[in-house]
Amino acid sequence: MSFHKSGPRHPLSRRTVLAGSAAFAAPFILGQAAHAQGQYPQKPINLIVTFAAGGGVDTVSRLFAEALGTGLSGRMVVENRAGGGTMIGTQAVTTADPDGYMLLAAPTTMVINPAVKPSMPYDWQKDLVPIGLMAKLPFVAVTRPNSPLQSIKDILPLSRSKPEPLSYASGGTGTVAHLAGELFALRTGAKMQHVPYRGEGPAVIDVQGGALDLTFSTLAAVAGQIEGKQLRALGVTTSERADLLPDVPTIQEQGVSPFDVSAWVALMAPARTPAPALTRLKAALDQALGDRGLKEKLAKIGAIAAPAVFDTSVFMKREADTWAQVIRDAKLSF
Numbered sequence: 001m002s003f004h005k006s007g008p009r010h011p012l013s014r015r016t017v018l019a020g021s022a023a024f025a026a027p028f029i030l031g032q033a034a035h036a037q038g039q040y041p042q043k044p045i046n047l048i049v050t051f052a053a054g055g056g057v058d059t060v061s062r063l064f065a066e067a068l069g070t071g072l073s074g075r076m077v078v079e080n081r082a083g084g085g086t087m088i089g090t091q092a093v094t095t096a097d098p099d100g101y102m103l104l105a106a107p108t109t110m111v112i113n114p115a116v117k118p119s120m121p122y123d124w125q126k127d128l129v130p131i132g133l134m135a136k137l138p139f140v141a142v143t144r145p146n147s148p149l150q151s152i153k154d155i156l157p158l159s160r161s162k163p164e165p166l167s168y169a170s171g172g173t174g175t176v177a178h179l180a181g182e183l184f185a186l187r188t189g190a191k192m193q194h195v196p197y198r199g200e201g202p203a204v205i206d207v208q209g210g211a212l213d214l215t216f217s218t219l220a221a222v223a224g225q226i227e228g229k230q231l232r233a234l235g236v237t238t239s240e241r242a243d244l245l246p247d248v249p250t251i252q253e254q255g256v257s258p259f260d261v262s263a264w265v266a267l268m269a270p271a272r273t274p275a276p277a278l279t280r281l282k283a284a285l286d287q288a289l290g291d292r293g294l295k296e297k298l299a300k301i302g303a304i305a306a307p308a309v310f311d312t313s314v315f316m317k318r319e320a321d322t323w324a325q326v327i328r329d330a331k332l333s334f
Contacts, residue, residue, distance in 0.1 A: 050089035061105035071284030094127040098270040100277030111320035133306035165191035169203035219302025
């Protein structure tokens with residue numbers, strides 16, 4: 001038996017039925033989307049590190065990945081994608097889905113590359129968005145224990161007394177260590193010849209063995225050798241002394257001013273990452289930066305946690321301009 005009202009009937013069209021169904025479903029779908037965004041992250045987040053495992057940037061990134069995972073009530077997995085002067089890993093993030101599940105531990109080299117590479121496969125200012133600065137990595141100038149160099153002040157007269165420039169090593173062309181040496185030469189007039197290596201470790205080994213005069217290296221890489229008297233520290237590159245080496249004066253203290261150089265690591269995401277994900281990531285990063293335990297772990301490797309209130313975009317653009325100017329002033333070609 002069927003029930004219907006008396007009077008003329010108006011059969012519903014397919015379009016009317018679909019429109020009504022869509023209208024009914026819309027609040028449900030929007031509610032589900034809002035719920036999904038509120039639950040970010042729902043799966044592990046990949047943090048891309050553009051250097052091989054074991055270096056200063058990798059170590060800092062792993063410490064932050066652990067802290068961020070805790071703050072997000074999820075898990076952050078470090079994935080090393082080295083090569084191409086950090087461009088391989090960076091490009092992987094710029095082309096990733098902007099869903100908040102692939103992030104970049106961006107090193108200083110990222111903002112240097114446009115000044116040293118003839119062409120770039122991405123524009124870091126357009127294709128990435130900064131979440132915040134994680135940490136700074138100070139450098140220290142070191143030489144072998146029996147070197148005639150006793151301090152930074154000895155470099156200029158020694159370089160003038162020799163027919164050949166003093167040799168200094170770095171972990172690669174266009175790295176912060178390389179440009180720190182170029183900046184030092186510009187500031188002092190010292191004759192110095194850059195010798196690039198494939199990585200910080202081999203460079204330190206050859207300086208320690210006497211094959212080269214000195215190198216600029218991260219504290220994390222050489223603090224142990226300095227403490228064990230296998231290397232002599234000449235000066236710290238930052239404007240303030242390092243807690244890890246409190247007895248080593250800064251280069252600036254020794255008359256080279258201004259001189260304030262450090263590497264850094266920033267947390268970045270692909271452009272167009274949803275705002276709710278960015279907000280959660282920024283909150284987790286701020287929480288990590290305020291954690292005393294993380295700061296102590298960073299201090300043990302010579303790294304310095306960034307201030308939570310910090311304009312990362314302005315800082316990175318200023319760093320890019322600074323190093324581009326050093327490259328121009330030193331008349332470097334790559």
